Amino acid sequence: MNEELPQSAHPLTPARTDAYLERIGAARPARDDAAALRELQLRHLRTVPFENLSIHLGEDIVLEEEKLVDKVVTKRRGGFCYELNGAFAALLRSLGFRVTPLQARVFGDGGRLGVPYDHIALRVETSDGTGPWLVDVGFGDHALHPLDLGSRTEQEDPCGRFRFREAPQGDLDLLRDGSEQFRLDPRPRVLEDFRAGSWYHRTSPDSHFTRSLVCSRNTGDGRVTLRSRTLITTVRGERHGTELSGDAEVLAAYRDHFGISLTHTPSVRAPLTA
Template sequence: MSKPTDPAYHWNGAELDLDAYLARIGFDGERAPTVETLRKLVRAHTTSIPFENLEILLDRPILLDLKSLQDKLVRRRRGGYCYEQVGLFAAALERLGFGVTGLSARVTMGASEGVRPATHALLRVTTADDDRVWLCDVGFGSGPLEPYELSTETGEFTAGEWRFRLEHTTDELDGDLWVLHQFGRDGWIDRYTFPMTPQYRIDFAVGNHFVSTSPRSPFTTRPYVQRFLPDVHRVIDGVTMVTDRPDGTAETRLIEPSDLPKILSEEFDIDLTDADATALAAGSWRTT
């Protein structure tokens, strides 16, 4: 059966300003659909573009069309959450000739009760020089810094100094289900589960609507910002700032809303306009 040709199944890579995107993430390697290029792209993107939900708190929609993504994440050098980052990264991979398929994951983070919605986006990627299948997760905010192989043999792996583990299991209908675990301040926890069901831009648009508008979404109630680097992971969650390190140690401190713009600029590489900085620092989101 031939692959879908309807543009709705693809990622609009032809519309991407590839030079601007690669300059944004500091990539100057070979522009070829190889494993080595994929590794360098994932690392460059993950460590260059922060995770953030600030547009929601500033009462603006999260737009997923490629023009809006390029304007926000590339031209204005802002960050975004998974649907934004994955949409931009998928367009770049498609433009470079990689095989790209969207996937959705259920974020668990160690929770043992209830079924959470599938609201995290990641990518299944293939290359021209290798038969292996890779998972790329540039939009979770905490790595991995590299693609990881989709294989029952993968098990525990490191990306830089950060530790992860991939587990293969089955769902209630005996279909393939994969679990990504990560090591951090609470030891090993399951991060999310995902099947191999292809997801398209329209599916990500539905998930994006929920996480950006629902009162049940954590992203509609407080700032949630992350900056992930090879040796440190910084997180703002409301008025708490956490600094995590690969060995599982962490530091936590409270911050004032009035300090947010300065912290965002100095620690997260997010520079807001004066109007947005004033609105965020006012802390009106604390009453929601």
């Protein structure tokens, strides 16, 4: 893909980049190569949670890199795909990587595809001649390592075997252990293109984000997830669920497992368009 779109109009300052790296516990890489990219993605997934709390806390979600980075770095929060991959793209660009947003549609029940701009993922080019890579820190339980966009064979990852399959109109389907995950459109996009998709997922009664509360991150040997008042921990494949009894326990779970300090317990709000 030779077509290029403008990179970030407002690149992160060196101090802001360092603060982001501190947030995810990463050192500034010496090179913008595949090894550095792999380490940055892994550390992001283990420190910055996938969460949709803003939808139910009445917080605005603005798809501007400066605001997304501020949410992740200064406010020590997470977000859903548009926020996490939008912020991570800004970090990667500030470190010398070439990043292109791509739109995807997630496979749902019965193989039905979601709405256009259902999901944002990142195409990342490195200086060592490998890749290009599909980078995604905003799909929840997903690949821990970047995936080679040029490969059509299975790629081993701690979270399963991933494979790209040719799809109609030049798209690519991503499969995990043989199960369809999402259909990727390889044409370059910009962050602003995803505003309609973000609005849909924040407001529509048909969006699963408006119907549930979720906060989740990788832990190294599994995952920890808080769904409303149910705390779910998975360690080396063994899953345990605990019902939290009161607001104090819920707030403590957000703080202790995800580093999120809230003043009150979020609850599912009625969608704006309902």
